Amino acid sequence: MRKNIFVPSKGEYVRGKRPKVECILCSIVKADPKVTNLEVFRSKSFIIAVNLYPYNPGHLMIFPYQHIEEIEKLSLSEVEELHKLTVVSLKILKNIYQPHGFNIGYNLGKGSGASIEHLHLHIVPRYENELSFIDVLSGSKVIVEEPKDTMQKLKNEYKKHTHELLD
Numbered sequence: 468m469r470k471n472i473f474v475p476s477k478g479e480y481v482r483g484k485r486p487k488v489e490c491i492l493c494s495i496v497k498a499d500p501k502v503t504n505l506e507v508f509r510s511k512s513f514i515i516a517v518n519l520y521p522y523n524p525g526h527l528m529i530f531p532y533q534h535i536e537e538i539e540k541l542s543l544s545e546v547e548e549l550h551k552l553t554v555v556s557l558k559i560l561k562n563i564y565q566p567h568g569f570n571i572g573y574n575l576g577k578g579s580g581a582s583i584e585h586l587h588l589h590i591v592p593r594y595e596n597e598l599s600f601i602d603v604l605s606g607s608k609v610i611v612e613e614p615k616d617t618m619q620k621l622k623n624e625y626k627k628h629t630h631e632l633l634d
């Protein structure tokens with residue numbers, strides 16, 4: 468059985484320092500060259516990007532162009548747009564990674580473990596048999612996927628769904 472497992476300690480991005488910018492997501496919006504841009508799609512109000520520090524392959528973030536820190540600041544039409552982006556993202560991730568489930572959610576405020584204040588929705592594909600040292604020691608096949616490769620793969624996939632994503 469093939470296992471799609473990203474080994475975080477092997478990722479070049481994990482070793483890199485966080486760039487010194489005021490807000491990493493605002494920098495992605497502005498396409499600031501200081502920030503590794505892993506975006507896969509831009510809609511009317513949101514960007515979908517691969518997480519620089521993925522929990523699993525296909526770990527995405529969806530965030531508004533506008534720097535807001537609370538979900539209360541999203542308008543209902545933006546919420547509707549966000550839901551549509553989420554639904555299409557799940558479809559694409561299911562197609563490519565065949566995960567067994569997903570975690571979807573926000574970390575809001577300092578007590579939540581949020582490392583970026585700019586509001587962003589996490590979509591994390593989950594697998595029943597995620598990386599453990601037993602897997603490594605028993606010689607199971609471990610597939611490393613760099614966030615940049617994930618980005619390239621997903622970018623092509625989102626392109627195919629442009630009509631669905633933009634209406």
Ligand SMILES: [Zn+2]
Nearest residue numbers: 490493534585
């Ligand atoms: Zn921001």
